[in-house]
Amino acid sequence: MTVIDQIGIDALGVPEIDMASLDMRFDRKAGCDALRDVGPVVLVNGWYHLTRREDVLHALRTPEVYSSKKAFDMLGSPLPLVPISIDPPDHTRYRKILQPFFSPNALSGMLDSLRGQAIDIIDNVAAKGECDVVTDVAVPYPSQVFLTLYGLPLADRDKLVAWKDAVIELSDKPTTEGADLTPALELFGYLTEAINHRRENPGPDILSQLMTGDGALNDAEIMGLSYLFVLAGLDTVTAAIGFALWRLARNPELQAQLRADPEQVKVFIEDVIRLEPAAPFMPRVTTTPITVGGIVLPADTPVKLCVALVNRDGSDDTSTDDVVMDGKLHRHWGFGGGPHRCLGSHLARMELTLVIKQWLKRIPEFEIQPGANPQIEWPANVYALTGLPLRW
Template identity: 40%
Template sequence: MAERRDDAWRMLMARPEPAPMDNGLAVTSLAAVKAVLKEPNRFSAKKAFDAVETGYPLIPLAFDPPEQTHYRRILQPFFGPRRIRALEESLRAQAIDLVEAVKARGGCDFVADIAVPFPAQALLTLLGLPLADRDRFIESKNAALELTADAAGELTLTDEERAARVEQTMALGNYLGELIQTRRAQPGDDILSEILAIDGDDHLSDTEAMGVCLMLVLAGLETVTDALSLAMERLATHPGRRRELVEDPSLVPAAVEELLRLDPPAPFLPRVTTEDVEIAGCPVPAGTLVNTHLTTANRDETCWPRPHDIDFHRPDNPHTSFGVGVHRCLGTHLARLEMQLLFEEWHRRIPEYAIAEGTSPRARLVRANIGMESLRLTIPTA
């Protein structure tokens, strides 16, 4: 997975379905993935997220219908295409500033210099917060995710490291809690203020509002960072595809979809069966963890000819990378906008780039997310 992730996905696709895992089963085909994700009452997201310690419910991610339906109905209008497009001018200017900075230096670590800060700035912009808060926001987010990985056995922290991460995570909670109180008392011209202003049956308590904010931070930032880093690694190692974007910028939206198809940043979505079910003819008892593998589903050759190839000219690209069914990603439009703006402005200003000599980019799979550890790029000077 670290060095040849395409081979890893091919190996998984070659196994019988459902494939046994250490603590459950994996479904890999497009048909099975869709079947599981479209039946939230039989395959529960809430039960899968019960083990994730955040202190607050991740709304609407960690709920099943009808609660999930209620929260989704409240939040959906604030994340639709028209509302997100209103951020385009500001986010484009921010993307240009980040790209120009690395261009001036003649190289960068794309992950640290672009893929990490840009999504953080986008979320701060969405919430109407100063970009000066970016770095401490990122540090607190990383601390919270590392604690989650430590609890899941995917990362080992020393007692001292764990205590420091707890302190940073508490700082994030305090930051968001103070933000909610400030926005209730003095609403601003931002989406959070509008969400908090909802009254009647749809009014969100402070606890629910915190759950929404944490969902945006923990489920939104890392995925876009990883999507950007994986996509750029593909482009850096496929100069022919990169040149297509330089010569025809109108291809960028299709390129984003194709790169997301090949590399979903959250490559599998966990569910837990609520009753005895059958998957691909195999009986599965209630209480079984079932991981739906989006990356393998996205390489179904009956839907995508030459599924392992990069092709920016596919007539249709109905990938599953944002999920399927009622839990389809709430931040889809924001993530797409971030990726499109960044790749438009990067290739307009930096048509030539390459992986730095002597470096070997590696992907890392942790916390059910996959992304590049780092991606050092060199940029030829004029």
């Protein structure tokens, strides 16, 4: 069992711990178990973490009590990150507008292009006999997908990745005082130019479609959606690709099973998202006093919903700490839940399916390079492997 640095008990009677003492870097099971064992509400770095399934699901489904808007206001986002930083009923309008563009039917028109891009990236590493999956596959591919959806040049991929990394690093700092804001301004300018160009020259891409027809978004709304897409959508898919190939690299039998029956890839992907959700702790702020685990949390209390814990809490046969490959798609909360459930979940599944299927077609049995011990950066707001060196 992990030894946790418990700082004390706060004024509400909530145990407080040091997040860095949770053993998440190499073993999410140990870290999740340790955090859950502290109690139903745990204070970590100023946020009250809800660790029990019933409390997390209630919060996901009750935006009138647990506000996403208040959470993002607190985090200081300079843009309205549409739709995650907006609560119902306004949120409902945005979901109604945006959902059709991210449905499986709408995305199917891009399937051939996205498959071809996955093949090109994987073919580029296949002949080498080794690669770092995070650097060579998981980072570039989601960025190309974003550019494709927005009708922007794939040649801009590396610039986009650099801007994204720099802006995320800025957002993780307590203050931007003295920080280099150039990457954020350059990304803003790039997206502004793309929006202006599409207003004058609309095409079949999602960006053009969001500007026309009933419920068209204004420039500020489109910019907020674009920033959310870049800063949240790219890293989450990058993380999921890394975790999927990490689990396969450690399990030759599972590799063989998926090669023999590619239809089971979708089952595997769903369970990877359950076990390794890229966004393990979802921020909210209470709007009214609420009792959780015997603790009364006042209005305006910052909370985080520990979906990573409830996905593997052992409450049923499919909430385990191992991949469940029984041929069925099981419910989980790796994409969140309630009205703020991830808008891009269908797109993420499509990207993951394309990468895993094409990888298994082109790469023979593969393994983690000897001596490597893949880990996530921790503490962090996102689960993601820092690297994954493989060989074949």
